[in-house]
Amino acid sequence: MINRLISFSLKQPLLVFCLVILMAGLGYWSLTHIPIDAFPDVTNVQVQILAEAPGLSPVEVEQLVTFPIEVAMNGLPRLTEVRSISKFGLGVITVVFEDDVDIYFARQLVLERLQSARESLPPGMPEPEMGPITSGMGEIYQYFLESDSLDLMEQRSIQDWVIKPQLRTVSGVTEVNSFGGLVKQYQILVAPEKLLSYGLSLAEVFAAVENNNSVVGGNFIEHASEQYIIRGVGRAQTMSDLENIVVKTMNGTPIYVKNVAEVTTGAEVRQGAVVMQARGEVAAAIVMMLKGENSREVIARVKTKIAEINKSLPRHVKIHPYYDQTDLVEKTIKTVRTNLIEGGLLVIAVLFVFLGNMRAALLVASVIPLSMLFAFIGMKWRGLTANLMSLGAIDFGMIVDGAVVMIENCVRRLSHANPDEKRGNVIESATKEVARPVLFGVLIIIAVYMPILTLQGIEGKMFTPMAMTVGFALLG
Template identity: 40%
Template sequence: MIERLVTLCFERRLIVWIVFAFVAIYGWYSWKQLPVEAYPDIADVTSQVVTQVPGLAAEEVEQQITVPLERELLGTPGLHVLRSKSTFGLSLITVVFKDGIEGYWSRQRLQERISGVSLPYGATPGLDAYTSPIGEIYRYTLESQSRDLRELSELQFWTVIPRLKKVPGVIDVANFGGLTTQFMLELDPAKLVQYGLTLQQIKDAINANNSSAGGSLMNRGEQAYVIRGVGLIRSLADMGNVVVNAKNGTPVLVKDLGTLSYGNVERRGILGKDGNPDTIEGITLLLKDEHASEVIKGVHEAVRDLNEHLLPKDVKVVPYLDRSSLIEATTDTVGHTLIEGVTLVTLVLLLSLGSWRAALIVAVTIPLALLIAFVFMRHLQIPANLLSLGAIDFGILVDGAVVLVENIMRRREQQEGRQITAADAITATLQVARPIFFGMLVIIAAYLPLFAFQRIEYKLFSPMAFAVGSALIGALLSALALIPALAWLAFRKPRRVFRNRPMDWLVVRYRQFLERAIGQRGWVVASCAGALAGVVLLGASIGRDFLPY
């Protein structure tokens, strides 16, 4: 079977070249479309149930909020781990699901569970944003030389965050720092006694006057005007003019009962950066299973739109953590590695084979194997990262091509100045085709146990196994289908035979060593057994870690 395929590819070499050219172009296109990440997402399917109860102590939060929710969540299908944390005014329950559970399905089960729990103090549990532990792709601060923190906070909540959340793939933008503005009324008890008012009356009056009302339509000829009443409080003056009651025909206003001022919701944190002790930050979160390389482009466009059009001229979004830098580093690493690998392999082959034609033909295998791997990765939806691409060994990729080209060169040397024919090249290829095929197959099989991993180990190492296996398949196809015809065209004419003196000397010494080893087989076997036993003993004493520090 292998012999027939190799012969057919050689005889139809023009078609094979066209096919490989098309595959190379499509591989380049696949690389451009391939999502690139700095590292794989190895997190399990995890969701958090968040419940806020302002003012409640941690012990009461644990007893009255967290424990009832935990009891209800324990029966969730596919549950793997459940852990909780209760702090002042906040209950946080982390739910980890078994491997293979779909994320949206798991969140739907959680929503069904928590919707049936009745909690005190009007507490309403909810789910956190559907992201992963490595979902922070962009952090920024909102900076201005002329505006205070209150104005920046308003711009953050009403302009910046809504624009960023419009980017496809952004699930949420978390705010840190800043102020949440409040209209504050400090009541004078003497005034309350004087006008005979209670705190509830003042509260009801303010709430009643802080709303808009819809009316009907007023016809004017062929048109009609919409009638509505706008009553939202927009400033301290609006709040101060709210009528609470009337005494002796004179209205009692809110501003008559105390002092009005701007305030803010109680702050739970503060952010300082670059010498600024109090600033505001936004954290852009990536939707789980989305590709960071594509989403971050949309974030950059949104930030450009904010800085150039939507925000005031004296306010800027200034990034200080950008995942794109890691992604660009990954892309640059792949490019540099490819150039360095091809150059190094070419130089080594040039020194060992003494032919720049042979070196270039073998080196062609590296980019072709990578491009074919990109095609596989794109269709299998496997993102590229440093771990998967960094594991590709260029020396293994060119192994089969080196053997094949060297055998064709040896065949040319045996012709004693006569031009080798296509039949000679096919014969030389068939002599090593089976060893090349099964040798490459053994290397691919060595990566198969990685697919038996589960959970975190599988998510970490399976992209590497897919990438390396795809590259090896590409190298095998190149070695058996493309390289024979190229080598024949390069070496069919008689040429001066290159003698590598250092290599010839090594071959002679190796032959002498091999003859002695075969003559003393018992000692060789005993030495190997002793070395194996030593390796086993040393390996048993070596520490074990899942990942290096």
């Protein structure tokens, strides 16, 4: 079969050339569509559940929130691990699945169990939520706000209500996490002595504020062939609206919130702060990338969107990035590119020295880009990313090993051939002579990498792309 393939290729050079051009074009297209990262993503298939428990200590969070959710998650199909962290006012439950489970299917399973777990939580607790669909390499862009006139509360408000909603519209962005600054709140500071003087309780103040800060629909009225929508508008718009809420009426005299409490604006209770480059405290954020996206393309879209947002912000407020994963990716690409170019030139020089024939050296060296393009096709087919591990392990010496043997044999046979013998026949005979040993030599090299494909877990995610890329390059 090998001999017939060689004979056919030598008799149909135009067809072989067209197939090579087609393969090269497909390889280039694959190269431009392969996700590029700095390192392989070794994050397992996991779903995080974030459960807020305002005011509860870590002990109560574990007993009342974390444990019931953990129990509900046990027994899920293809589940490998359930772990949790209980902090002050927050419980984080991580549900880990087997590596070949689809992340969206895993989230669906968790969501179904989470519905039943909510019945076991204390009344009045916020609804538990699932974390964003991202990975350990998902923190692709970080920035802070700079302003010489706005305080931390105003900066954080701009981040939460202006910048964050716009960034979440960028394709490939799954979440924007704000941190630092001060979260603005309208606070009602109740005076206990005034409650006692009016004979009121704190629960009555809570109920009054809750019941008098809402919008209620009242159907519609038909009049003159028209519909008039009825609604009760009671949502507080200003601090004055909150102050004038009636808590109770005594002897026909209303007792307002302002009679028993002070209404003001303040900051949400926080457990940390963000300081930046000797500027003091700042408001910052992290842009999270959707799992499986191309980080370079997503960051490019984020930068474009931030440029648009900067134009719409107040003149004295600007977004300043301080971490851009593109820098790491570009440095990694530069390292790989330098190694490939220098390695290719070194191979050509060595081939020329030992073969003594520039034409033969260039012919062997042409195997390098063609093998790489074929490897890119295989990487695209298998969904691999181009990174330092998958591309940095390629050894050009192995790639050109078979071509060196074949070209060297052809050069030797041509130098000893009779002048009357056709060059084509000599080349065909020389190629067939070493074709089988070369094929088995390449297969043996590939077989050396086969055990790596059996690795599981983090080791498998780290080294399996390397073995597959080398195998694709050798087959090319």
